[in-house]
Amino acid sequence: MAIFDRLLKSTVRLLCSNDNEEWTGTGFFYLNNSSNKDSKLYIVSNNHVLTNSTKINLTIGNSESKQTYSYKNPVINSHPSGLDLACFCVEDIPENGHYKYISSENIPSVSEINMLNSYEDIIMIGYPNSLIDYYNNRPITRRGICASDPKINFNGKKEILVDIACFPGSSGSPVFIYNQMGRRSSNQALILGQEFWLFLGVLYAGPQHHIESKLPIKTSEGVKYVKTTGLIPNNLGYVIKSEEILNLF
Numbered sequence: 001m002a003i004f005d006r007l008l009k010s011t012v013r014l015l016c017s018n019d020n021e022e023w024t025g026t027g028f029f030y031l032n033n034s035s036n037k038d039s040k041l042y043i044v045s046n047n048h049v050l051t052n053s054t055k056i057n058l059t060i061g062n063s064e065s066k067q068t069y070s071y072k073n074p075v076i077n078s079h080p081s082g083l084d085l086a087c088f089c090v091e092d093i094p095e096n097g098h099y100k101y102i103s104s105e106n107i108p109s110v111s112e113i114n115m116l117n118s119y120e121d122i123i124m125i126g127y128p129n130s131l132i133d134y135y136n137n138r139p140i141t142r143r144g145i146c147a148s149d150p151k152i153n154f155n156g157k158k159e160i161l162v163d164i165a166c167f168p169g170s171s172g173s174p175v176f177i178y179n180q181m182g183r184r185s186s187n188q189a190l191i192l193g194q195e196f197w198l199f200l201g202v203l204y205a206g207p208q209h210h211i212e213s214k215l216p217i218k219t220s221e222g223v224k225y226v227k228t229t230g231l232i233p234n235n236l237g238y239v240i241k242s243e244e245i246l247n248l249f
Contacts, residue, residue, distance in 0.1 A: 126173030
C-alpha cells in the first residue's frame with residue numbers, strides 16, 4: 001500500500017456530544033508503543049474537541065463494510081502542560097485493515113527535523129466543516145507549505161505555522177510533510193524515486209482576520225447604516241509539533 005493511502009486511513013471523523021450540544025472534529029489512530037509503556041491504541045485529537053464530551057462516535061470501514069463505535073464518558077488524557085492535545089483509548093477496535101495508525105516510532109527525531117528545509121510541502125488530512133466522502137467513508141486532503149521553519153519553535157512555542165486553508169472540523173488533523181516523487185535535502189541535493197513523509201504535528205487553530213462594514217437599510221425615514229463585524233480565515237494554521245504527543249502518556 002502506498003504511503004499516501006496509509007495516511008488517508010489514519011484519520012477518523014469524531015462526532016462529539018453532551019446534553020447540550022453536538023460538534024465534530026478530526027482524530028487519528030495512534031499506537032503508543034514507546035519504550036517501557038503498554039502498547040495501546042488511542043485516538044489523538046485536540047483537547048477542545050474531546051473535553052466536555054459525554055459521548056464520542058466514530059465510524060471505520062469502507063462502502064461495503066462500515067462499523068460505528070460509541071464511547072460514553074470516555075477517559076480523556078489531556079496534555080500536562082495545557083497544550084491543545086488530548087487522547088482516549090480505543091482498544092476494542094480490531095485491526096482489520098480498515099484503518100492504519102501512526103505510532104510513537106513515527107515521531108521524528110531531532111536529527112530528522114534538522115535535515116528539513118525552511119520550506120517544505122505539506123498535506124493535512126481531516127474533515128473541514130465536517131465534510132466527508134460519506135459513501136466511501138474517506139477524509140478530505142488539503143495541500144500547503146510550511147509558513148515557518150519547522151526546525152524552530154514559532155513564537156517560542158512548540159508550534160509550526162502552516163500555509164493551508166483551515167476551518168472548524170479540521171481541528172485535530174494530522175499534518176505531514178509529503179512528497180510523492182522524492183525531496184530536496186537540506187544541502188539542496190535531489191533525492192528522487194520514492195515517497196517521502198514525516199509526521200509534522202497536529203492542527204489546533206488558525207488566525208482570523210477581523211472585518212467591519214456598514215450595511216445600508218432602507219427605512220421610512222431614509223437609509224440607515226448598521227455596523228456589522230465578522231471574522232474570515234487567514235488560510236494559516238497553528239500546528240503543535242508531533243513530539244508533544246509523547247507527553248500525553
